[in-house]
Amino acid sequence: MVRGCNYSAKEPESSVKEQLTGEEKAEKQMELQSRYGTKKAIRESKKLRSLKQEDGPESQKDLDAKIKLIVPNKEALESTESQISRHIPPFNESATTPQEAYPLDKIILTGEWDLLGDISEHFQGGAEVSWDAFPRFVCHRIHKLQDIEVDEEKFKLSCIFSYITHLIKFKDQHSMDGISSSRTHRIPNLLFHKFSTMFPMESKSLSNEKTNLLISYVLVLTLFVDEFETDLTDVAKDLRMSAIALRKHYENLGCKLVRKRNVMFATLPVPLQFPQLRQRRQKRNR
Incomplete structure (x- = not known):
């Protein structure tokens, strides 16, 4: 030894x-x-020889400087991790307005707006539309289009209505309790491909994580429609959930629940404050 x-x-x-x-x-x-x-x-x-010269001290300094430039921003990294773990859309934790908290252009991409003109066409055409085929949330708010005078804003809201409809119908098409009511609904091919990538199936149905992510996208869009104070009743029925269960999803987005006239509303205070962060701050203040 x-x-x-x-x-x-x-x-x-x-x-x-x-x-x-x-x-x-x-x-x-x-x-x-x-x-x-x-x-x-x-x-x-x-x-x-060139490789040997690159191993010198000056070269190492240059390399260190370059590495510093590409080191990920800590806050941005934490934001991405939080987005993934919470199953929520991309968000801006330092936003100063509710509109900035969940950027709309990160949900509905530039090339997708032209695929969402169906409700706008129905509304402008004046023809009778069977709104029963649309979610309750959309049907009970379609009148908002009449109150908007600016065409661009009217088109924008109609597209959000359409996107909400496609998301809910996609969820129904991949669930046992909703497939019968969504079988005839047509989602544009590009959007269907996007949804299939974002919310992939497991054993012929959506996993709990992907279902929660899809629900979060729907809820963020409902906040935009209702100017960040939305009644839970309609969308809960559309998603085939109880209002109590839906509250947790809104809270997971950083929403605050308030009761007005015996109706529960979800609001979005800024800057965003998620449930875990609230608990930590409460412990610190004790």
Whole structure:
């Protein structure tokens, strides 16, 4: 045992010598190649020299500076982790207005607005529409379009209505209790592909995590429609949930629940404050 220990202690000295000797040999070899070698050997020699120079202290400083530039922002990283763990849409935790808290352009992408004109066309065409095929939330708020004078804002709201409808119908199409009522609903191909990617199925149905994520997208859009004070009743029925169960989803988004005239409303205070953060701050204040 002692001999083994003594041998291992001496071994690094010989290996260092061999390493130094090897480096010297390599240096001489590169010199010979650069003077008398073929063109290919000369090119290889130059590459090796270049690599050795890049290992110098100045090069290391440059590398350290570049690394600092690409180190992820801590707050941005925490925000992304929170978004994934909570199953919620992209958010801005430092937002100063409710509109900025969950950026609409991160939910409905630029190229998707043109796919959402069905409700706008129905509304402007004046033809009778079977609104029974639409979610209760949409049916009970479609009148808001009449009160909007600016065409762009009217189109924007109608598209949000349409997006909510497609999300709810997509959920129904992948659940046992809603498939019969959504079988004839057509979701634009691009949106269907997007939803299928965002909310992939597991064993012919949506997982709990993906269902919660889909619900969060719907709820954020309901806040936009109701100017960030929305009644839970209609959307709870559309999502086939109890109002009590839905409260937890709104709270998970950072919403505050308030009761007015015996009706529960979800509001969105800013900056966003999620349930876990609230609990931590309460503990600190004790």
